[in-house]
Each structure stands twice: as structure tokens, then as C-alpha cells.
Amino acid sequence: MTPSSIPAWYRHITRVQWNTLIAAGAGYMLDGMDVMLYAFALTTLKPVFGFDNAQAGTLQSFMLVASAAGGTLAGMAADRIGRTRTLTITILIYSLASAGTATARTFAELLAWRTLIGLGLGGEWSAGAVLVAETWPSEHRGKAMGLMQSGWALGYITAALVTAAVLPRWGWRWLFAVGSLPALLTFFVRRKVPEPAIWQRQTRPAWGGIFRPPLARITAVATALTTAVLLGYWGLFTWLPGFLSTPVERGGAGMSIVQSSAWIIPVQAGAFFGYVSFGFIADRVGRRPAFVLYMLAAATLVPVYGRMGQNQAALLALGPAVGFFGSGYFSLFGAMLAELYPTSIRGAAQGFTYNAGRAVSAFSPYLVGALADRGGLGSALAVTSAFFLAGAALIQFLPETRGRDLLQ
Numbered sequence: 215m216t217p218s219s220i221p222a223w224y225r226h227i228t229r230v231q232w233n234t235l236i237a238a239g240a241g242y243m244l245d246g247m248d249v250m251l252y253a254f255a256l257t258t259l260k261p262v263f264g265f266d267n268a269q270a271g272t273l274q275s276f277m278l279v280a281s282a283a284g285g286t287l288a289g290m291a292a293d294r295i296g297r298t299r300t301l302t303i304t305i306l307i308y309s310l311a312s313a314g315t316a317t318a319r320t321f322a323e324l325l326a327w328r329t330l331i332g333l334g335l336g337g338e339w340s341a342g343a344v345l346v347a348e349t350w351p352s353e354h355r356g357k358a359m360g361l362m363q364s365g366w367a368l369g370y371i372t373a374a375l376v377t378a379a380v381l382p383r384w385g386w387r388w389l390f391a392v393g394s395l396p397a398l399l400t401f402f403v404r405r406k407v408p409e410p411a412i413w414q415r416q417t418r419p420a421w422g423g424i425f426r427p428p429l430a431r432i433t434a435v436a437t438a439l440t441t442a443v444l445l446g447y448w449g450l451f452t453w454l455p456g457f458l459s460t461p462v463e464r465g466g467a468g469m470s471i472v473q474s475s476a477w478i479i480p481v482q483a484g485a486f487f488g489y490v491s492f493g494f495i496a497d498r499v500g501r502r503p504a505f506v507l508y509m510l511a512a513a514t515l516v517p518v519y520g521r522m523g524q525n526q527a528a529l530l531a532l533g534p535a536v537g538f539f540g541s542g543y544f545s546l547f548g549a550m551l552a553e554l555y556p557t558s559i560r561g562a563a564q565g566f567t568y569n570a571g572r573a574v575s576a577f578s579p580y581l582v583g584a585l586a587d588r589g590g591l592g593s594a595l596a597v598t599s600a601f602f603l604a605g606a607a608l609i610q611f612l613p614e615t616r617g618r619d620l621l622q
Contacts, residue, residue: 227354233406234349235358237298237399238342239365241305244396245338246369247376248312248331249277251393253452254377254478255386262386263321271583274452275576276325277332282573285336289344289565293419293558296409297345300561302400304341308334312393316386336572339548340565347552348410348560352617353497359548360493367486367541370451374478412557412620421562424555432554432612433567439608440571443509443543446601449578450516450540453586453595454481484534488542493549500616501550502609504543509606511539513599520595543605553615560620 252259256270265273284304292300311330318324342362350358380389424433488508495504519536522528547568555563578598585594 226351230408231349231358234410235346235362237403237407238301238346239362240399241301241338241342241365241396241403242362243365243369243372244305244399245308245335246366247372248308248369248393248396249335250370250373251312251377251389252277252315252328253454254373255381255389258381258386259324263324265321267583267587268580269321271452271579271581273325273328274448274579277328277335278448278576278579279573280329280332281336282332282569282571282576283336284333285340285569285572286562286565287333288337289340289561289563289569290419290421291337292341292344292561292565293416293421297341297348297413297561298403298407298409300341301338301345301407302403304334304337305400305403306334306397307331307337309394309397312390312396315393316388316390336565336569340561340569343548344552344561344564345407345410347548348412348557348620352619355549355552356493356497356501356545356616357490358493360490360496360542360545362548363493363545364486364489366544367482367489367537370482370485371479374482416557419558419562421559423559424563424566429555429563433563435608435611436551436554436567437570439605439612440547440568441574442571442601442604442608444571444575445578446512446598446605447541447544448575449582449598449601450595452579453582454478478533480530481533481537484537485541486537487534488538488540489545491538492542492545496546496549497616500614501546502612502614505546505609506606508539508543509602509609511535512543513602513606515539516599516602517596540602550612550615552620553618554612557620 252274260266260270284307288300288304291303308331311327311334314330315324315327318327343359346358346362347355376392377389380392423429492504492508495507515532515536519529519532522532548564551564551567552560578601582594582597585597
């Protein structure tokens with residue numbers, strides 16, 4: 215590739231900025247893999263531990279509650295001890311917890327390890343998002359956050375591939391043992407990723423400021439917004455693998471584990487392009503217009519997808535669009551939440567607003583699971599459309615932050 219063929223924005227990004235994005239993006243990718251291994255193993259785990267759909271949703275709900283706590287605490291830690299150091303700790307937490315899941319013998323033990331994975335999940339995003347936001351220039355912040363967020367789709371795809379390769383041959387314990395490998399990433403983070411200069415110049419954190427004027431209103435609206443979309447996301451994507459592998463007579467698509475893993479890959483390929491494209495669109499036209507577009511499209515597509523049933527060709531064709539619009543909007547939060555708060559409390563603010571929403575969203579996997587026990591998974595997935603519509607409405611109450619300098 216000649217210098218003239220490199221996109222203009224790409225030429226201005228430094229090695230340190232790329233290393234920061236690689237570390238945060240890889241951490242989020244491997245985080246996503248560890249979390250989604252459970253979703254792919256769910257059909258296998260249910261008879262082993264003897265739980266129904268509602269209890270399966272409860273396991274995921276506990277993980278989400280823990281991720282809310284982990285994200286909030288990691289945000290505060292990032293303000294106090296540093297973004298990079300906190301990122302390292304959170305990667306170690308979810309890696310070791312995945313290895314622990316492989317040793318579970320009872321439902322209670324499985325619940326405990328899933329809870330610990332949740333702590334790492336929430337914490338990794340809080341530390342990684344603020345690290346990237348403070349390192350990249352304002353005119354390209356949306357692109358950087360889109361690229362970081364795309365790591366989740368790559369992690370989802372990796373989980374599908376690992377499940378197809380490991381679960382049928384060696385069983386679910388070896389599947390979760392693979393989830394300990396992300397711990398190796400911490401060597402790269404510690405050696406190649408410095409703390410942002412803006413954090414090193416910060417004043418002492420005063421975390422209570424996010425609940426006092428003039429920030430109190432922003433905190434309330436941002437938390438409501440993240441709550442709405444996380445309710446929609448976790449209700450949909452926790453149960454999507456289960457929908458594909460559930461028998462047709464119980465409202466699913468009737469696929470085998472290997473087939474459902476293969477059908478998930480196009481969905482997450484769509485999600486990958488959704489995350490990345492959102493960042494470019496948001497940097498061009500603004501955070502709010504891009505977000506509304508994705509919300510309305512997701513609300514329209516999900517009920518249609520859930521009614522496809524055993525029409526596997528239609529599921530394959532529509533899957534990438536569901537992934538694109540049903541996931542890509544998350545690239546908003548790393549950029550916009552950073553742009554709404556000052557440096558000294560930015561980690562805590564991002565950690566709280568995003569992860570308080572995640573705590574409430576813990577209800578969604580249980581809700582969809584309970585509805586599925588009554589009317590089938592395909593119909594139950596449609597409830598998530600209401601949450602996406604709520605997100606489109608709530609974003610109107612936050613200011614447009616495109617191009618905002620984080621030093622202000």
C-alpha cells in the first residue's frame with residue numbers, strides 16, 4: 215500500500231494510539247468470547263445441571279448484575295490508579311473465572327464463577343473505553359470506539375468457532391478451560407500501553423460530582439439510555455444461540471449445535487461491520503442521528519427474525535442485518551459518555567452510567583426465558599423491540615457531543 219492510498223485519517227494516528235486500541239479491542243474481544251461460551255454451551259449445560267430456561271436466564275442475570283458492580287468499581291479504580299493498570303486487572307479476573315467455570319460441579323458453583331466473569335466483563339469495558347477515548351484525537355474518537363467495540367463481535371465469532379471445535383469432541387469443561395487464555399494479553403498491555411497523558415495531569419477524583427448539578431441530569435438520562443438498549447441487547451443475544459438450537463415445536467429453529475454456531479457467524483459478521491460503520495457515521499453526521507437510525511432498524515428487524523422458525527435460508531439471509539443494527543449502536547457509548555464528563559471523574563461516570571444500565575438489564579434474560587417457556591423463543595425475542603424504541607426516544611435528551619475536546 216502506497217502512502218497516497220492510505221486514508222487521510224489513518225496517517226495521523228500514532229503507534230501508541232494504535233497499541234492502546236489493540237489492547238482495549240483485544241481485551242474486549244476475548245471478554246466477549248468468555249461471556250458467550252456460556253450462551254453456546256447452554257443447551258448442553260441444562261440437562262447436566264438440571265435447570266430450565268428461566269434458571270438459565272437467571273445465571274446470565276447474575277453475571278450482568280456482577281458486571282454492573284465490576285464496571286462501576288473499575289471506573290472508579292481507573293480514575294484513581296490508572297486506566298492501563300485497571301484494564302490489566304480486569305482481563306485477569308475474567309480469564310481466571312472462565313477457567314474456574316470448567317471445574318463447576320453444582321448449579322451454585324456455576325453461578326459463582328459466572329458472577330466472577332461478570333465482574334471482569336464490566337470492568338474491562340469501563341477501563342478500556344476511557345483509555346481509548348483519552349488517547350485518540352477528538353475527530354477520530356468515534357472511529358476508534360467503533361473499532362474497539364467490534365472486538366465483541368470478533369469474540370462472539372471466536373466463541374462460535376471454539377464451541378463447534380471443542381464442545382462436541384471434548385465437552386463443556388474443556389470449552390471453558392480455553393477461556394483462560396486471554397490472561398496472556400496482559401503482558402502486551404503492561405509493556406506497550408502507557409497511561410494517557412490527560413489522566414496523568416488530572417486533579418483528585420470527586421466522584422460525587424456525577425450526581426450533582428450540572429451533571430446530575432446528564433447522568434440520569436445517560437443511565438436510562440444505557441438501560442433501555444442493554445435490556446434489548448441481552449434479551450436478544452443471550453437467547454439467540456438457544457433460539458437457533460431449540461426444537462421447532464418449542465418455538466426455535468431446530469438446528470444442531472454445529473449448525474447454530476455456523477448460523478451465528480453471519481450475524482456477528484454483520485455486528486462487526488455495524489460497530490465499525492457506526493463510528494465512521496457518528497464522526498461524520500453526529501452521535502444522535504446515527505444512534506436513532508440503528509435503534510429503529512433493530513426494532514423492526516428483530517420480530518421478523520424471531521418468526522422465521524425453521525426457514526433456515528431466511529435466517530441466514532437476515533442474520534447479518536440483525537447483527538449490524540442490533541449491536542452496532544454500542545459504539546456510541548465509549549465516545550459519547552467520555553465527551554459528557556471531565557477527566558477527573560470520567561472513568562467513574564462511564565462506569566456508573568453504562569453499568570447501572572447493565573444491572574437493570576439483568577432482568578431481560580430472565581424475562582425472555584420465562585416468556586419462552588410459555589410461548590416459544592421466537593415470539594419471546596420480539597419483546598426486545600420495545601427497548602430499542604425507548605433508546606431512540608431517550609437519546610433526544612442528551613446533547614450532541616461530536617468533536618468535543620476532552621480537555622474542556
